[in-house]
Amino acid sequence: MIKQLLAVLLVLGLSPVFAQAQENGIYIKLGEARTKKSLAAFPPLQYFGAPTTASKYQSVGVELFNTITNDLSVSSYFQFINQSAFLEDTSKTALMPAPGQPNGFKFQSWSAIGADFLIRAGYSIVGNEVTLETYTYHVPRANLVLGKKYKGPLSSARRIAHTFSNDVLKALTGQEGPFLSRVVASSDRGGGQAKEIFVMDWDGANMDQVSSHRSISISPAWSPDGKKVAYTSYVKRVGAKFRNADMILLDLTTGKRSLISYRQGINSGAAFSPDGRHIYLTISQGTSPDIYKMTLDGTLVGKITNGPAGAMNVEPNISNDGKLVFSSDRAGRPMIYTANADGNNVKRITFAGVFNSSPSWSPDGKKIAFAGQSDNNFDIFVMNADGTGMIRLTSAKKANGRMASNEDPSFSPDGRFVMYTSNRTGKSQIYISTVDGTEERRVTNDNFNYYKPKWSNNID
Numbered sequence: 001m002i003k004q005l006l007a008v009l010l011v012l013g014l015s016p017v018f019a020q021a022q023e024n025g026i027y028i029k030l031g032e033a034r035t036k037k038s039l040a041a042f043p044p045l046q047y048f049g050a051p052t053t054a055s056k057y058q059s060v061g062v063e064l065f066n067t068i069t070n071d072l073s074v075s076s077y078f079q080f081i082n083q084s085a086f087l088e089d090t091s092k093t094a095l096m097p098a099p100g101q102p103n104g105f106k107f108q109s110w111s112a113i114g115a116d117f118l119i120r121a122g123y124s125i126v127g128n129e130v131t132l133e134t135y136t137y138h139v140p141r142a143n144l145v146l147g148k149k150y151k152g153p154l155s156s157a158r159r160i161a162h163t164f165s166n167d168v169l170k171a172l173t174g175q176e177g178p179f180l181s182r183v184v185a186s187s188d189r190g191g192g193q194a195k196e197i198f199v200m201d202w203d204g205a206n207m208d209q210v211s212s213h214r215s216i217s218i219s220p221a222w223s224p225d226g227k228k229v230a231y232t233s234y235v236k237r238v239g240a241k242f243r244n245a246d247m248i249l250l251d252l253t254t255g256k257r258s259l260i261s262y263r264q265g266i267n268s269g270a271a272f273s274p275d276g277r278h279i280y281l282t283i284s285q286g287t288s289p290d291i292y293k294m295t296l297d298g299t300l301v302g303k304i305t306n307g308p309a310g311a312m313n314v315e316p317n318i319s320n321d322g323k324l325v326f327s328s329d330r331a332g333r334p335m336i337y338t339a340n341a342d343g344n345n346v347k348r349i350t351f352a353g354v355f356n357s358s359p360s361w362s363p364d365g366k367k368i369a370f371a372g373q374s375d376n377n378f379d380i381f382v383m384n385a386d387g388t389g390m391i392r393l394t395s396a397k398k399a400n401g402r403m404a405s406n407e408d409p410s411f412s413p414d415g416r417f418v419m420y421t422s423n424r425t426g427k428s429q430i431y432i433s434t435v436d437g438t439e440e441r442r443v444t445n446d447n448f449n450y451y452k453p454k455w456s457n458n459i460d
Contacts, residue, residue, distance in 0.1 A: 027117075027138055027145060027172040028077055037079040038116040041139075042069060043090035044083070046122035048133075057125045060154065064123060064132060064161045070203060071165035071179045074432070076416075076439050077172070078117070085113050095120040095135050097142070107142040115139045117172070121164075130154050134164055136171065146171040158205060178202060178412040182456045183419065184210075184220040184229050185430065189448035197231050199252070202412075202455070204430065204443045210250060215243065219452050221270040221279075226458040227253050230260070230270035230279055237262070247281060249296060260298040265289075271316045273341075280304065280316040280324070291316045291326060291343070304343035319361035320457075323385075325368055327357045336370050338385065349387030358408045361385075362415045363457065367435070369393075369409035369418050377403040380420050382435060393437040396424040406431070408452045419443070419455050 028038060045061045047054045072078050087109040098104035110118050121134040129151065136146040146167060150160040162179040169177035181202045190196040190209055197211040197220050211217045213233045220231040229250045234243040245268055247261035261267040265284035272279055273293075278301060282289045289312045291304040304324065305313035311330035318324060324339045336350040336359045350356045355373040362368070366385055371378040383390035394406035404424035411418055416435055421428045428449040433440045444450055 026174050029173075038077060039081055039114050040072065040078040040117045040119065041081045041086065041110055041113070041115040042072075042119045043086065045132075046091065046095065048122050048124040049126075053125075057123075060125060060130060060157055061123055063157050064121075067158050067161035067203075068119075068121075068165055071162060071177065072168065074203075074417075074441055075165075075169060075177060076434050077169070081113060081115060087112060090120070095122055095133065097137075107137075107139055110137075110139045117145070119168070125154065128154050130157055130160065132160050132164065136168055158201070162201075175414060178414045178417065178455075181413050181458065182226065183430070183443075183453050184222060184231075184456070185453035186218045186220060186231070186451040187448055189446070189450075195451065197229065197250075199229070202443075204445070210252065211248075217248075219268050219270065221272060221454055222456045223272050224274060224276045224457050226456045227251065228272075228276075230272070232268040232270070247279075249279075258297075260296065261294060262298075269315050271318050273318055274320050274322055280318055282314045282316065288312050289314050291324075293341075302342070304339075304341075306343075315358055317360050319365040320363055321365045323361070323365060325359040325361060327359060327370075336368065336387075338368075347386075349383070349385075351387075358452075360409050360411055360418075362411045362435070363413060364415055367411075367415075369411060369420075371407040371409060371420070375403070378405040378407045380406045380409050380418060380433070382409075382418065382437075391437055393418060393433045393435075394420070394422065394431075394440070396422060398424055398426065410453055410455045411435075412455050413457050419453050421450055421453065 045065050088105055093105040094101045094103050096104050098106055118137040118139050123132045132150045134148055138145050152160055165179045166177040182199055183202055184199050186195045187198050188195050194214050195216050196209055197217050198207055198209050200207045213235050215234045217231055217233040220229050232245050232247050234245055236243045245266045246259055247267040249258045249260045263283055263285050265286055266289055267283055269282040270279050278293055278295055280293050283292050288310040291313050293301045293304055308330055311328055313326055313328045315327045322341045324341055326337055327334050328337050334355050334357055335348055336356050337346055337348050339346045353372040353374050357371050359368050359370040367382055368385055369382045372381050380393040381390055396404040398404050404422055406420050406422045409418045409420045417432045418435055419432045422431050427447055430443040430450050430453050432443055
């Protein structure tokens with residue numbers, strides 16, 4: 001019997017509706033999910049409005065269904081059962097089970113086809129508002145794991161779907177998914193030779209151009225709260241003869257744009273401190289590049305690296321607990337190094353390959369991803385923070401048979417995925433892989449190029 005939970009639930013900052021009881025305990029153990037996926041049944045969404053309006057709003061239901069299906073498929077926890085195997089006509093059965101619900105579905109119909117989980121959902125639209133009603137069941141126990149209604153404007157349909165997917169993972173695994181997170185990247189999709197900065201949902205949807213310098217804008221980075229983006233742009237300043245690689249800070253909430261580092265030479269590779277009050281970046285000032293720390297108004301706080309002997313120290317990345325990782329050629333070839341946030345206690349942690357670059361911390365600070373060149377191409381590698389336990393995530397060929405390059409890794413906010421670019425199709429597109437390299441998915445699917453994507457730390 002389904003227990004009722006009397007509670008006020010705030011969903012998406014929109015209208016709270018209701019929630020039903022969730023069973024205590026974890027249904028999917030994270031380690032076991034790597035070797036055995038759970039079989040999930042997800043019938044098409046039912047439409048609860050007047051039959052005469054069903055065709056009008058069919059596209060909304062399709063968008064909700066496809067977004068949820070993609071989210072949960074990418075999670076790598078589930079394998080969806082083909083709808084042709086269903087024993088019930090789900091358009092004629094209620095979302096809740098018999099005998100408690102008139103015309104309810106039967107759990108036996110789903111256990112017979114091996115389903116571990118069953119998701120039943122329907123939607124209605126009144127005016128400009130959509131309501132998604134969902135029930136997620138654990139079939140072997142014949143009980144409800146998660147039951148929620150989500151309500152908001154039609155424009156929030158994808159966001160509602162992403163929120164439900166996050167809630168499903170939270171209920172089943174104890175860990176929330178990354179499906180409300182965003183990505184910032186440089187791209188040439190604005191046209192011409194320019195590269196501008198774009199913000200998008202994690203799955204490449206809702207692409208929004210946030211810079212328009214008609215120049216080369218690269219290396220974007222998120223602030224910890226997801227409200228600001230720092231990036232480098234070759235903008236020609238008034239009275240200047242040449243374009244300089246200047247750093248710009250964009251407040252996404254207000255649209256305010258500030259020039260925060262415009263020293264002559266390179267001002268690039270932004271990485272926010274965990275508290276969001278400082279930025280680590282590479283500055284050259286006519287000499288070999290080194291890593292500096294500055295406030296958000298551009299005031300230099302200190303020089304973090306100093307050579308040695310004219311070495312380049314670039315691509316800083318700061319862990320959530322304040323550790324620094326960067327690339328340096330101080331030993332001859334560019335390799336990956338770690339250090340304290342003040343630059344002390346420098347340790348070299350990679351020793352193989354020709355060129356190791358663009359290191360990135362996992363959210364828990366236990367792993368580092370980087371791009372490593374062995375022959376003529378780069379691949380993505382993940383290792384423990386001390387350099388041990390290294391694994392290769394990527395290996396792909398172009399249509400001509402040559403090895404593709406995979407570069408610029410960035411961890412998802414839950415630490416289960418790594419995002420990167422790959423030129424295997426002839427264009428530099430965005431892909432993601434599980435952190436163990438067992439599954440890979442393409443995120444963007446167009447004829448543009450994307451560079452240095454960064455996954456936001458926050459999930460909302």
